[in-house]
Amino acid sequence: MIPVEVTLAHLADELPPAEQWAKAAGWQLQLDADELVLEAATIHPVDHQPLLLLAGVDSYRALPPSWRFADPETKIATPRATPSRESVHGAASVIYGVGVICAHFSRTAYKGYDPGAPHDWGGMLSWESVSEGVQAHVLAEMLAVIDQHLRFSKGRLG
């Protein structure tokens, strides 16, 4: 864990540009500064129903955010809350499955977060130096990558 003040300072730097991007891209961001959870809301590109992307940002930037899609009401990751995974111009989507965004910038991709997660990558603390797959190093870039891949989703996992 790193001090909350350090995490809040990083968020103070990164949230304004992320909010600028979100406004232009049709997302709404909201930070729960007490729980250190970032909520990003948008709609699915095909069914036009609400989508909620959650990210625990405790210990950010020592740890990456815990990005995952969740039910807008219960805040629990479910198949229905998760967009389907489709190829992105022949490449794999970062939208991996229920509760997992599979990229170096997502805590939910690491076995250190969940033993059932796909990757070790030297541990979550190494997230900024992992070179495998699509890269994103600040919140705005992470959101934009997830948004870019979401645009290829044809439905939901359940």
Add this chain to the structure above:
Amino acid sequence: MNEQQHPENHPDHAELHVEVVPTGSVTPTPFTFERTMLVARAAAEAAERLKYRAKVPGFQTENDHQLPENETLERAGVRDGEVLVLIDTAGGV
């Protein structure tokens, strides 16, 4: 058509002036590229200048059309004044 009539042979017409916006940003930066430059090379040049740490830099249009990396900008249909979004074309893992 003689040589002088080819647009690419005219100094002003050999270049494309575009605006590049890195993914996650809303701020465009003007760039000038040779029309004959490959999309991949132009994207790599933009990524380096904008300090965008993409694994495989690429361009897409504002309408989400990804430009073919091995085509020239001209053959990819890039027009003068167009806004190009600089993306990382590497996928999830």
